[in-house]
Amino acid sequence: xxxxxxxxxxxxxxxxxxxxxxxxxxxxxxxxxxxxxxxxxxxxxxxxxxxxxxxxxxxxxxxxxxxxxxxxxxxxxxxxxxxxxxxxxxxxxxxxxxxxxxxxxxxxxxxxxxxxxxxxxxxxxxxxxxxxxxxxxxxxxxxxxxxxxxxxxxxxxxxxxxxxxxxxxxxxxxxxxxxxxxxxxxxxxxxxxxxxxxxxxxxxxxxxxxxxxxxxxxxxxxxxxxxxxxxxxxxxxxxxxxxxxxxxxxxxxxxxxxxxxxxxxxxxxxxxxxxxxxxxxxxxxxxxxxxxxxxxxxxxxxxxxxxxxxxxxxxxxxxxxxxxxxxxxxxxxxxxxxxxxxxxxxxxxxxxxxxxxxxxxxxxxxxxxxxxxxxxxxxxxxxxxxxxxxxxxxxxxxxxxxxxxxxxxxxxxxxxxxxxxxxxxxxxxxxxxxxxxxxxxxxxxxxxxxxxxxxx
Amino acid sequence: xxxxxxxxxxxxxxxxxxxxxxxxxxxxxxxxxxxxxxxxxxxxx
Numbered sequence: 001x002x003x004x005x006x007x008x009x010x011x012x013x014x015x016x017x018x019x020x021x022x023x024x025x026x027x028x029x030x031x032x033x034x035x036x037x038x039x040x041x042x043x044x045x046x047x048x049x050x051x052x053x054x055x056x057x058x059x060x061x062x063x064x065x066x067x068x069x070x071x072x073x074x075x076x077x078x079x080x081x082x083x084x085x086x087x088x089x090x091x092x093x094x095x096x097x098x099x100x101x102x103x104x105x106x107x108x109x110x111x112x113x114x115x116x117x118x119x120x121x122x123x124x125x126x127x128x129x130x131x132x133x134x135x136x137x138x139x140x141x142x143x144x145x146x147x148x149x150x151x152x153x154x155x156x157x158x159x160x161x162x163x164x165x166x167x168x169x170x171x172x173x174x175x176x177x178x179x180x181x182x183x184x185x186x187x188x189x190x191x192x193x194x195x196x197x198x199x200x201x202x203x204x205x206x207x208x209x210x211x212x213x214x215x216x217x218x219x220x221x222x223x224x225x226x227x228x229x230x231x232x233x234x235x236x237x238x239x240x241x242x243x244x245x246x247x248x249x250x251x252x253x254x255x256x257x258x259x260x261x262x263x264x265x266x267x268x269x270x271x272x273x274x275x276x277x278x279x280x281x282x283x284x285x286x287x288x289x290x291x292x293x294x295x296x297x298x299x300x301x302x303x304x305x306x307x308x309x310x311x312x313x314x315x316x317x318x319x320x321x322x323x324x325x326x327x328x329x330x331x332x333x334x335x336x337x338x339x340x341x342x343x344x345x346x347x348x349x350x351x352x353x354x355x356x357x358x359x360x361x362x363x364x365x366x367x368x369x370x371x372x373x374x375x376x377x378x379x380x381x382x383x384x385x386x387x388x389x390x391x392x393x394x395x396x397x398x399x400x401x402x403x404x405x406x407x408x409x410x411x412x413x414x415x416x417x418x419x420x421x422x423x424x425x426x427x428x429x430x431x432x433x434x435x436x437x438x439x440x441x442x443x444x445x446x447x448x449x450x451x452x453x454x455x456x
Numbered sequence: 457x458x459x460x461x462x463x464x465x466x467x468x469x470x471x472x473x474x475x476x477x478x479x480x481x482x483x484x485x486x487x488x489x490x491x492x493x494x495x496x497x498x499x500x501x
Contacts, residue, residue, distance in 0.1 A: 142462040
């Protein structure tokens with residue numbers, strides 16, 4: 001039944017793209033985020049729907065779409081270099097079979113991220129992609145939010161429809177993504193033109209934001225809690241009533257603690273006492289190992305190079321009944337532990353060169369988007385009112401990702417690469433319109449003296 | 457049950473969004489936004 005539903009759904013989606021070929025890009029984003037082939041049982045598994053959608057989107061862009069405004073930006077070039085470099089390290093990987101398996105999905109994400117900015121050349125396309133990405137992620141977030149309210153969830157326990165714990169369906173990843181998209185949801189509720197601001201849209205947006213906040217609680221991921229705290233701080237910083245909101249948020253958090261599942265509060269306590277937690281101790285040991293590994297393998301060991309690690313470390317635990325607890329120091333030997341950090345993931349797998357490219361990409365995105373935000377925040381032109389808030393939403397989401405990435409190996413997460421591609425396209429879009437200002441009307445007719453501005 | 461609800465809700469909204477995009481000329485051509493905006497204000501009036 002589910003198979004037929006997804007098949008019919010995709011058929012309708014593809015049919016609509018006949019009228020507006022850009023929808024093919026949205027179809028690919030939908031397939032990449034929701035992975036309908038993993039939600040169905042047999043039919044879709046046998047059809048390479050993702051490849052078909054990408055090939056059609058590429059063909060439609062190459063043959064039909066207007067390429068006058070398409071630009072190949074510096075960030076796309078860096079993504080291309082990263083793609084080539086990852087290909088080289090895969091060819092010489094420490095673990096060729098495992099590296100090839102990871103390469104099989106990483107290259108597709110990178111290629112799509114390189115291609116995406118070429119298609120994003122109107123305001124509505126930015127909005128459409130943001131909206132579809134959020135609605136697709138909401139298929140996981142809504143189910144996770146409701147289940148958390150009803151059952152409380154648990155680390156590795158909350159059922160997010162798919163059992164294989166990969167892609168966005170992995171607990172820490174969806175926790176980070178759910179928090180990172182909150183600013184974009186709020187932006188869409190205020191500046192959206194597909195679903196224009198109304199009471200219904202605002203209520204749904206707020207409910208979805210609530211579900212997003214519930215995801216780190218339901219999955220009991222410490223990374224998610226840190227992301228909530230960071231986003232809260234960032235939003236307060238930008239708020240006019242920061243003291244009032246800050247006090248309200250603190251009071252709300254204090255009131256909410258007794259309602260949280262006890263397994264959540266006890267797990268969150270391990271952020272402070274990380275030595276008693278094996279997963280946190282392992283992380284520190286893996287990061288140290290990766291740091292040394294990069295020194296001896298500056299070119300990188302290829303995907304999954306962490307598999308060669310092995311180390312013994314001390315784990316400190318409190319055992320016994322409360323009141324008569326004693327400290328026990330355990331010698332633990334671990335082998336092949338994953339990086340648990342995107343930064344170390346890239347450093348170990350792609351070496352210094354790959355890390356430099358990856359870091360440059362993020363740095364350029366952060367700086368570029370912050371620049372746009374600064375330049376347009378005092379803009380009073382109603383036609384450009386969406387620009388600064390959109391830049392801010394992208395920037396806040398990006399910062400949340402950069403924090404989450406410190407604890408989760410999500411360097412090549414397709415969803416994040418799409419957000420990066422969107423930032424690259426946004427920068428070229430703004431630059432193009434700024435260049436054209438003076439000779440061609442931009443965005444929409446300006447209400448205040450367009451001639452004077454043109455002359456300036 | 458919850459899974460189906462979530463899937464139906466999100467997929468329904470995606471479809472509705474795409475349906476609305478079909479009639480938006482400014483999806484492909486920014487200058488069409490002006491026409492759409494003026495048409496909107498006429499509709500509202």
